[in-house]
Amino acid sequence: MKKILFIDRDGTIIKESPPTYQIDTLEKVEFYPNVIFFLTKIVHELTYDLVMVTNQDGLGTERFPEKNFWPIHNHILKVLKTEGINFSSVHIDKTFQEEKSPNRKPGTGMLTSYLKDSYYDLPKSFVIGDRFTDVILAKNLGCKSIWINKEDHNHIISSNEFSIYEDVKNxxxxxxxxxxxxxxxxxxxxxxxxxxxxxxxxxxxxxTLRLYGKGKSEIQTGLGFFDHLLQQISFHSLIDLNIYTKGDLHVDEHHSIEDTGITLGKVFHKAINNKKKQGIERYGFSLIPMDDCLSTVALDLGGRSQLSWNVQFLREKIGKIPTEMFSHFFKSFSSSAKCNLHIRSTGENEHHKIESIFKAFAKALKMAIQINSSHHLPSSKGLL
Incomplete structure (x- = not known):
């Protein structure tokens, strides 16, 4: 289901122009501070459709000729589009307030398609605007409201609007x-x-995993060097990870490492399962040098399990971990996460070799889970 940001134009994307409040010349166009920068981040990092909803009083009348409106409006949209900010639709009501049109905000007459189509997740959508009518529109749509308003006082609210403020402030x-x-x-x-x-x-x-975090981690597996490597995954992918493994280390390290890989793959697959539909990049690759070593990792989150491992170690153990267990860890992850993994590494220092592999793996994950700008399912088959 698609989430939507219903965004007002005047007073939200661009500043209003009193006393007429008509943006009918280029000189009146002043973008709201930082709106382009942060809308760009919202578009590229999150999964909302953008829909513009604006009241333009008397548009098309002598008081506000359309020839004065459209060149300016199209200029605003063009500026936003150059930064990757595209509105899937634009809804403009041209009536005056006294006409009481059902299309005029806070009425939903222009937006009935969103109310009828179960494709849209309105309870998780937002109306962003500077007028109290935008707040009421959010209520009428079944959305939440982000009110462009100073935190220490309310925007000017009419007496009629104030009477229903208590009903909508939640x-x-x-x-x-x-x-x-x-x-x-x-x-x-x-x-x-x-x-x-x-x-x-x-x-x-x-x-416990959070895809788009800050790279914070708490790792306890009973194997110090393994903890260190798992921390690299979290730190360099910005995926928050808490991993607690209690295993039969009195036997050997095999079960603890294998089951950590399986569990990490399972929780990762759970986390990206819905993100695939929202349009992740799917593919990730990274090349990491570390002193004498050079490691490359390429991966595909396309739903098929495969590990290609081209790494040779000359030592039996690094820390307390048998070097044969590194490929087994990634094989366990690949099988559970249902992803392709291709891993290569060359170099002399075995510690540097495996650490650079884990860092490259983290960077490839970070690339693959990013939301693409089109929000399309990343498969020409239409299925992952």
């Missing part, structure tokens, strides 16, 4: 005149933790 999730805060709020709510547990007679593994 849908206002953010009140601010700062587009950075809008971006940060939307970014934060897009972050979701996924958890997977695997318990056998040999191991007990619990992993």
């Amino acid at each position: 849908i206002i999730v953010l009140k601010t005149d700062n587009w950075k805060k809008i971006y940060e709020y939307l970014k934060n709510i897009s972050k979701k933790f996924f958890v997977h547990k695997r318990t056998t007679l040999e191991t007990d593994v619990k992993i």
Whole structure:
């Protein structure tokens, strides 16, 4: 289901121009501070469709001729488009307030297709605007409201509007005149933790993962060097990871490493399963040098499991980990995450070799999970 940002134009994307409030010359066009920068980040990093909804009082009348409106409006859209900010649709009501048109905000007459189509996830969508009518529109659509408004006072509200403020204030999730805060709020709510547990007679593994995090991690597997390598995945991919593995280390390291790889693959697959539909890049690749070593990792999150491993180690162990277990870890991850992994490494220092592999793996993951600008399913087959 698609989430939407219904965005007002005047007072939200561009500044209003009192006393007429008609943007009918280029001189009146002044973009809201940082709106282009943060809308670009929203488009590229998040998964919302953008829909513009604006009231333009008397557009097409002598008081506001269309010949004065369209060149300016199209110029605004063109500027936004050059930064990758595309609106899937633009809805403009031309009536005056006294006409009480059902199409005029906060009426939903122009937006009935969104109400009727189950393809849209309105409860997780937002109306962003500077007028109280935008707040009421959010209520009428079943959305939440982000109110372009200073945090320490309310925008001017008519007496009629104030009488219903108590009924709608609970849908206002953010009140601010700062587009950075809008971006940060939307970014934060897009972050979701996924958890997977695997318990056998040999191991007990619990992993918590957040795809678009800050690279924070808490790792406890009982194997110091393995902890260090798993921390590299989190740090360099910006995926937040908490990994707790309790295994039969009194036997050997095999089960702990294998089951950690399986569990990490399972929780990762769970996390990206819906993201695929929202348009992740799918493919990732990275080449990491580390002193004498050079490691490359390429991966495809296309739903098929395959590991191609072209790495040779001359030592039996690094830390307490048998070097044969590194390929087994990635094989376990590939099988559970349902992804292709191609890993190559050359060099003399075995520590540098495996650490650069884990870093390259993290960078490839970071690339593959990014949301593409079109939000299309990343397959010409239409299925992953």
